[in-house]
Amino acid sequence: xxxxxxxxxxxxxxxxxxxxxxxxxxxxxxxxxxxxxxxxxxxxxxxxxxxxxxxxxxxxxxxxxxxxxxxxxxxxxxxxxxxxxxxxxxxxxxxxxxxxxxxxxxxxxxxxxxxx
Amino acid sequence: xxxxxxxxxxxxxxxxxxxxxxxxxxxxxxxxxxxxxxxxxxxxxxxxxxxxxxxxxxxxxxxxxxxxxxxxxxxxxxxxxxxxxxxxxxxxxxxxxxxxxxxxxxxxxxxx
Numbered sequence: 767x768x769x770x771x772x773x774x775x776x777x778x779x780x781x782x783x784x785x786x787x788x789x790x791x792x793x794x795x796x797x798x799x800x801x802x803x804x805x806x807x808x809x810x811x812x813x814x815x816x817x818x819x820x821x822x823x824x825x826x827x828x829x830x831x832x833x834x835x836x837x838x839x840x841x842x843x844x845x846x847x848x849x850x851x852x853x854x855x856x857x858x859x860x861x862x863x864x865x866x867x868x869x870x871x872x873x874x875x876x877x878x879x880x881x882x
Numbered sequence: 883x884x885x886x887x888x889x890x891x892x893x894x895x896x897x898x899x900x901x902x903x904x905x906x907x908x909x910x911x912x913x914x915x916x917x918x919x920x921x922x923x924x925x926x927x928x929x930x931x932x933x934x935x936x937x938x939x940x941x942x943x944x945x946x947x948x949x950x951x952x953x954x955x956x957x958x959x960x961x962x963x964x965x966x967x968x969x970x971x972x973x974x975x976x977x978x979x980x981x982x983x984x985x986x987x988x989x990x991x992x993x994x
Contacts, residue, residue: 770925799981799982801984808984808985808986808987809920809926809969809984810984811981811982811983811984814981822981857925857926859926859982870916870928870931871928871982872928873918873925873926873927873928874925875924875925876924876925
């Protein structure tokens, strides 16, 4: 049973380019979360999605960042016109059902974005 | 929203039990306590969670006080591979559902 799969694991982009990070949730999971971790800092919630819906994007920067979770395929976190401050580890997590407060989210191994 | 307070760092000798405390004095009756850990350069790893009863699994034990205002994660026989940042999280319920809010955690160093 594969866990949460993220790719690429490492991505280098020049300033002004676009970065696309992909996340395939665990089998049977329909909820996806994206978190960002800046160097030497804690995990910060960015966005929560269900299939074809953004449920909570309160942690997303207002510009250049977008996320989607289409009916088919992985969830995508897209960063346009990257700047050096976007260099961070981006973690995706998934869960099966939000109806129960005891539900658990499981994380992938992360995508490390470096902007040069 | 309920919040947690954890010591910034702790040391533990290899082979001994590691007891990591967490205070969550404003926890609501239907909120769970979760523990995750993050080994350097890896994704956070789920450890255990509980509501009010003590819980045990193959990784750890979770002891929750009767008033639910604090809890302790116990790693019964710590190894060097348990060196990590440990996060105690209370599941926050908001208008949209439930998000996990990570604080700074406790940096556990297991010493040989």
